[in-house]
Amino acid sequence: MKAILFFNPLKARKEDVQEQFFDIFHNNDIEILKIMPAGSALADNSLYQEADIFIVLGGDGTVLRVAELSAENSIPIVGINLGTLGFLTAYDSTEIEQAAKDIASNNLHYSDRFLLECYVGGKKLISLNDITVQKSQPIGTVDLEILIKGESVLNYAGDGVILSTPTGSTGYALSMGGPIIEPSLDLITINPLASHSLNIRPLVVSSNNYIEIIIHHIDAGNAYVTVDGDIVHRIEAGMAVVVSSSEKKVTLAQKNDYSFFKVLNNKLGFGRRII
Incomplete structure (x- = not known):
């Protein structure tokens, strides 16, 4: 499995991302082709085509910064929430090891977004x-x-x-x-x-x-x-x-037990009885 790792440059430095996360993915047989800030682009697009997935470290805003690259190159996004709400992300910051295992084994649910x-x-x-x-x-x-x-x-x-x-x-x-x-x-x-x-x-x-x-x-x-x-x-x-x-579409990867309505309830409290 080959991946490009994106991060939020307003919240982390590339050196810190490499130190904290590179070994976790490497130990799960995920080859990180590049670590780059979300919202940036490479002069040579060929590297994108080598990737099987884009791993995004950050919140919903960071995922949005990568969406156009994902759509243009037909590469799915899996988000690991290091922000606040994390509505578009699949994993929380405490689940990085599990995320690496699921990505490596392709134990993911994919949804194409309009x-x-x-x-x-x-x-x-x-x-x-x-x-x-x-x-x-x-x-x-x-x-x-x-x-x-x-x-x-x-x-x-x-x-x-x-x-x-x-x-x-x-x-x-x-x-x-x-x-x-x-x-x-x-x-x-x-x-x-x-x-x-x-x-x-x-x-x-x-x-x-x-x-x-x-x-x-x-x-x-x-x-x-x-x-x-x-x-x-x-x-x-x-x-x-x-x-x-x-x-074009953006493909978002989620956990295999993903449910939109469960996310609504957990993240926004939607549908909960209050009395």
């Missing part, structure tokens, strides 16, 4: 969680219109909009009142942010739609586009962002 593509400013970007358009200033609103396959569906003033995948439905979109979507589905959730209208509500649409977000007016400053939490482009009134489903 992705979004965002087109803005001549760039195409891939999202595992969500794409947002948001105002840059705390005052005022952004006036936007959302078209689905060319048809105007939502038109309102507010703070912006979140477009999320089923995987991202338990992230930012959930905190803003969006629905929880089972990650095996291919759907897009449109979640308006702080709409100044009672008749504007979250909308779930099929994956074969293309969505255009047109910015008509911004009260103050400008607006920006984020992809999986990273600001990727500044936009002004009169500009548009186009979002559609991607042909």
